[in-house]
Amino acid sequence: MSPDAKAYKTITAEEPQRILLQNGHERFNPNLLTGSLQLKAHLCQPVHVGSGLLEPPIMRDLQSDILLVRTLFRVGDKVCIPGTSLKGAFRSLIEMFTNSCAPGDDSDEFRGCKPGEADSTELCPACRLFGAFGFLGNVRFEDVVLPTKIRRSIFMLPPQYNSGKGRQHGERRYYPHDLVDEREGNWPFEVLDPGQSFEIKVSFKNISSEDLGLLLIGLGQGEWQICPKLGGGKSAGLGSVRITDLRGQLLDIHASYASFESQYLPFVPEDHIKEAQDFLEVDVLEELAENLGWELLREQCDEK
Numbered sequence: 001m002s003p004d005a006k007a008y009k010t011i012t013a014e015e016p017q018r019i020l021l022q023n024g025h026e027r028f029n030p031n032l033l034t035g036s037l038q039l040k041a042h043l044c045q046p047v048h049v050g051s052g053l054l055e056p057p058i059m060r061d062l063q064s065d066i067l068l069v070r071t072l073f074r075v076g077d078k079v080c081i082p083g084t085s086l087k088g089a090f091r092s093l094i095e096m097f098t099n100s101c102a103p104g105d106d107s108d109e110f111r112g113c114k115p116g117e118a119d120s121t122e123l124c125p126a127c128r129l130f131g132a133f134g135f136l137g138n139v140r141f142e143d144v145v146l147p148t149k150i151r152r153s154i155f156m157l158p159p160q161y162n163s164g165k166g167r168q169h170g171e172r173r174y175y176p177h178d179l180v181d182e183r184e185g186n187w188p189f190e191v192l193d194p195g196q197s198f199e200i201k202v203s204f205k206n207i208s209s210e211d212l213g214l215l216l217i218g219l220g221q222g223e224w225q226i227c228p229k230l231g232g233g234k235s236a237g238l239g240s241v242r243i244t245d246l247r248g249q250l251l252d253i254h255a256s257y258a259s260f261e262s263q264y265l266p267f268v269p270e271d272h273i274k275e276a277q278d279f280l281e282v283d284v285l286e287e288l289a290e291n292l293g294w295e296l297l298r299e300q301c302d303e304k
């Protein structure tokens with residue numbers, strides 16, 4: 001890669017496809033879906049979800065002559081991946097392959113959704129799932145607290161550019177697994193070593209079958225097998241994660257009210273993915289499958 005080549009690709013969004021919100025948060029709607037998902041995330045590249053702090057490596061049991069390193073986010077002594085970081089990574093993926101708004105975009109066309117009164121709120125797919133200004137989302141990612149024995153090291157990142165600079169209206173950027181900024185690194189980052197894995201827990205309430213399908217595709221399910229990029233340094237070969245081992249539970253709202261224990265409905269992910277077809281930008285999804293899919297990542301990943 002030449003020094004001025006870009007390690008990202010762009011997709012131009014279509015106008016947001018907003019529909020009326022069917023339910024607020026005040027009650028469970030038996031015609032919508034409420035439940036949880038559990039998945040396994042395999043680190044195929046080093047991952048840095050940072051605290052923003054610069055610390056001496058010795059403080060974090062890292063052997064190095066470097067004076068200060070940008071460390072991983074922690075809760076107490078344990079490395080943690082905040083649910084909000086996971087949510088952000090999956091939201092930006094889902095924004096790309098659906099016709100969703102772009103919350104950071106100030107143009108009339110792509111400006112973030114604005115919820116109004118309860119019965120007149122129209123939201124795009126990403127805002128229905130993940131929330132908008134004034135509307136709490138219907139999907140929640142739990143924080144992941146990693147075990148103390150998780151393997152870490154120091155990765156030298158090349159100088160970073162402002163990732164939003166020069167962005168056109170409706171333009172979205174993503175970082176293909178095989179496009180790597182190969183300039184020499186001079187920024188020391190603490191990273192999680194590849195070849196390890198952790199559990200992701202997601203809960204959702206009052207979402208339609210179509211929206212659950214979109215969430216599942218974003219979580220790497222379906223024929224596209226998209227592997228998201230998580231955390232910082234995406235242009236420098238960091239962040240690629242493969243999601244596998246999906247397990248899900250759908251609450252049977254009616255039966256649960258009449259019982260002392262929670263009752264569940266059958267969970268068939270393929271059915272929801274099929275339902276999501278009307279909200280998919282198929283060309284974009286195919287492009288993402290090519291550049292962010294498991295096929296491309298397979299050779300780099302320890303998990304085969």
Ligand SMILES: [Zn+2]
Binds near residue numbers: 112124126132
């Ligand atoms: Zn929106």
